[in-house]
Amino acid sequence: MSVRISVSGASADAVRAAVPGLVSDKVASGIHGQNADLWGPDAQSESAKRLGWTDAVAISRPLVDEITALRDELRQAGVDHIALAGMGGSSLAPEVITQTAGVELTVLDATAPGQVLAALNDRLASTALVVSSKSGSTTETDSQLRVFRRAFSDAGIDPTGRIVVVTDPGSPLDTAAREAGYRVFNADPNVGGRYSALTAFGLVPSGLAGVDVAGLLDDAQSVTEALGSDSDDNPALILAAAISATSPRRDKLALVADGTPIVGFPDWAEQLIAESTGKLGTGILPVVLGTDAPELSENLPDLQVARIVDDAGSDVFRNDGTDDICVSGALGAQFLVWEYAIAVAGRLLQINPFDQPDVESAKTATRGLLDERPEPEPAAFVSDGIEVRGTPHVIGAASDLASAVDALLEELGPDGYLAVQAYVDRLALPQLAGVRDLLAERAKRPVTFGWGPRFLHSTGQYHKGGPATGVFLQILATPAEDLDIPGRPFTFGELVQAQASGDASVLAEHGRPVLTLTLTDPDRDVDALFAALR
Incomplete structure (x- = not known):
């Protein structure tokens, strides 16, 4: 088989507990046969038209x-x-x-x-x-x-x-x-x-x-038969149980590319997991991490670690008590294994893995802002050239950039996470991705990082439909040059601003703390931002 999975610790216990039931319920062969009843009556109509993969x-x-x-x-x-x-x-x-x-x-x-x-x-x-x-x-x-x-x-x-x-x-x-x-x-x-x-x-x-x-x-074909098999060694059943059936459940999943020749796989898996599972107040939050990310040394009780490796049989464990899952295999095969596994995880979590009920809310808010095009909400204050806005509990006691960041982190609970959402030109400001590790060192909690609006089609569903434990840092930048959109009454600059504002409003309506920082002169303001985050 071209995909190998190693499990240990809590994930191994979850596999032993959950896989036999999945086998006896014929879940794998049911998915392979496109049985739309596997996720309950509420999901039947949606799953009936979403199993073609x-x-x-x-x-x-x-x-x-x-x-x-x-x-x-x-x-x-x-x-x-x-x-x-x-x-x-x-x-x-x-x-x-x-x-x-x-x-x-x-x-x-x-x-x-x-x-x-x-x-x-x-x-x-x-x-x-x-x-x-x-x-x-x-x-x-x-x-x-x-x-x-x-x-x-x-x-x-x-x-x-x-x-x-x-x-x-x-x-x-x-x-x-x-x-x-x-x-x-x-x-x-x-x-x-x-x-x-x-x-x-x-x-x-x-x-x-x-x-x-x-x-x-061809690589995907090599695992097709195994994935449809109701067997204890079905890799999709093992992976599904490992990431969604731990007891107590670890609802954050670190995705770490560790020596794999596959480039960027955690970013693809992030969308699959977050948008499929983050709903009805539950779900698995994927957290894309580097091999030396601060979270990996914190031994967080709610963080599971999945490493994408070159060879799951090699010595990839770091002996730090957190590495419970290692997955290796060719890219085509891994695509299919993870798709099956997350569909199975939906059954274990008792949710529909094929809908995304909360994604549309941000789109609706964006459309409303583009249609009405109201005057921008004034900044609560400007610090070091950076405009600062936020929900009342975050912004109320803040007087400068550093205290605003402090106030946001104070909203982070013991089972929470911080989501950094950068609505900027990532070709011009790639260094902003570095704020993730800085904030993780301070927060001692999982921190996700997403380029906007890209993440709206990925973790955006989880942030609004999953557990209400997230706090949110938006980073925007005033563009040096705007660009009109033929046949539309708004520009790209206005579109990205509306997407950020629309999502912030929906998060606030869901009771999520939000801090929005706008870099009015990005080349100048990046240093001030990093200083405040430190």
């Missing part, structure tokens, strides 16, 4: 020749650079696939004006754009398509030869794309975005960029 390998095989033929056609036309406009599962899987293969793919899953401009200005003459969206109604992806279409036309390039669309059959995007003359790949409509790694959403951009997608499917 179990057949993804077979359904996707015919795509390989089509992708290869289009790649050759584009290269003959001088196109050797692929950009991808997509959010959530539409971008995270191709990002992992191409990075692991060492193949270049420009992933545009952002609305920060500077990041969009960087993509537009990068070899446009030799670029093709893949637009990936199940419906095409995703505001970010629609906006990215609009600016690229204009850029191609302004450069004298026919967009019909440079825009490739991946979408569900019969979707509004499918109809519009065919009318416009774009090349269209249809994906299986019975697959949700976060389970779509081995469908057209994962394969088309990756294959066009140069990845051997047939090999990826």
Whole structure:
């Protein structure tokens, strides 16, 4: 078998306790047979149309020749650079696939004006754009398509030869794309975005960029039989039990890439786990960590650690009492194992792993702000050039940047976590990711970090639908240059601001503490921010 899993400690106890019941209930063969009743009557209607991923390998095989033929056609036309406009599962899987293969793919899953401009200005003459969206109604992806279409036309390039669309059959995007003359790949409509790694959403951009997608499917095929088996050694049953059946349950899961040749896998798994499990006040919070992250030495009682390693049989344990799960295997096989495992975890947690009931709330709030476009809420105060806003309990006693951060951390309970959400151009400000470790050292609790609005399609569901234990730090930046969106009454700068404000308002309505810091001069203000966080 091409995937190996090692468990110890609490996770081993969970496997011994939970797997026999999963085997006797024939959960694995039920998923393989697309039994929609496995998650209870409330989930039946949704799960009935969301289990197509179990057949993804077979359904996707015919795509390989089509992708290869289009790649050759584009290269003959001088196109050797692929950009991808997509959010959530539409971008995270191709990002992992191409990075692991060492193949270049420009992933545009952002609305920060500077990041969009960087993509537009990068070899446009030799670029093709893949637009990936199940419906095409995703505001970010629609906006990215609009600016690229204009850029191609302004450069004298026919967009019909440079825009490739991946979408569900019969979707509004499918109809519009065919009318416009774009090349269209249809994906299986019975697959949700976060389970779509081995469908057209994962394969088309990756294959066009140069990845051997047939090999990826071969790797997944190697575990298909084992995953459908009602057996104690089914890797998906073992993994599901290890991460969701500990007693008492450890509801935070550290995802650590530790020597694996797979690049960025925790970021893909983060969405799968958070959006699938974080609802009805429960769930597993994925926390993407480096190998020397502060949390790993804290021995936190509610933090489980899963390491993605090169060989699960090797000496990967650190003897610090926290390393309970190690997983190794080829990328295609791991995609499928984790998809099965999280579906099984949904049954163990007694939730529907295929819906995302709280994601829409932030989208609705964003749309309202874009429609009404009210004056920005004034800052509570400005400290070191940084505008400070927040919920009353956080901002009430604060007088400067440092005290505002202190007030937010004081809201962090013994079973809580801190989420850092950076709505900035991550190409221009990559150093902001460093605030995660700084805050983890101070908080002594798990800290997640997400680039906005990307994380809204990932951990955003958990933050609003999961346990009410999170506190939230938003970091925004005033863009040096804005960019209009053709056919829309708002700019990218206004869009990213509305997304941050909309999400903050929804979090506040859910009783979550929020601190929002806006860098008015990012180059200058970053040093002040780090000083305050220290």
